[in-house]
Amino acid sequence: MAEHLDSLLREIRACRACEDSLQHGARPILRASKSAQLLIVSQAPGVRAHDTRLSFNDPSGDRLREWLGINRDTFYDESRVAIIGMAFCFPGYNAQGHDKPPRKECALLWQGRLMAALPNFPLILLVGSYAQNWHLKERAKENMTKTVSAWREYIPRFLPLPHPSWRNNAWVKRHPWFETDLLPYLRRRVRRILGA
Numbered sequence: 001m002a003e004h005l006d007s008l009l010r011e012i013r014a015c016r017a018c019e020d021s022l023q024h025g026a027r028p029i030l031r032a033s034k035s036a037q038l039l040i041v042s043q044a045p046g047v048r049a050h051d052t053r054l055s056f057n058d059p060s061g062d063r064l065r066e067w068l069g070i071n072r073d074t075f076y077d078e079s080r081v082a083i084i085g086m087a088f089c090f091p092g093y094n095a096q097g098h099d100k101p102p103r104k105e106c107a108l109l110w111q112g113r114l115m116a117a118l119p120n121f122p123l124i125l126l127v128g129s130y131a132q133n134w135h136l137k138e139r140a141k142e143n144m145t146k147t148v149s150a151w152r153e154y155i156p157r158f159l160p161l162p163h164p165s166w167r168n169n170a171w172v173k174r175h176p177w178f179e180t181d182l183l184p185y186l187r188r189r190v191r192r193i194l195g196a
């Protein structure tokens, strides 16, 4: 039988399993409820999310909200939208100053238990290759571009997306179907699901 979501969320928020490897310490950030209708699975919180304890509270989040066609109030309505990562704590920076990848042990510890306790979402957005590879398993292609290009293979339950970071501006420009085909589909689904 699935675990009770509230007690699992308390357990995750108290997790310190890989704290010794986290430059900024352990601060698990995720949002979920039994009534949520839309699930967003991303990689790991960035430093701004870590500092403010709020997922996607940065320009990438603004862009993601624009892609979804919803405002901050709807995006942060935990009764309707769940936001999780493949790891729940900010992993720190690598030598080039970029965010490190999500800690692998986090997904191994929590992702399966959390997915089993969450409601059965009609739509799960997989933001970036870590979320795509984990959730699509052998159905994921060899890289993010190929997986997102094949988005019609995964609907209606999953929709893979690139990370909404400015670093992907050139990617969006190189793949015009993303804005002409995928985003209108995404907005239609989100409007229908959330009534937003």
Ligand code: SF4
Residues within 6 Å of the ligand: 012, 015, 016, 017, 018, 019, 026, 027, 028, 087, 088, 089, 103, 105, 106, 107, 109
């Ligand atoms: S990243 Fe995950 S496993 Fe590591 S301390 Fe945070 S919640 Fe625990």
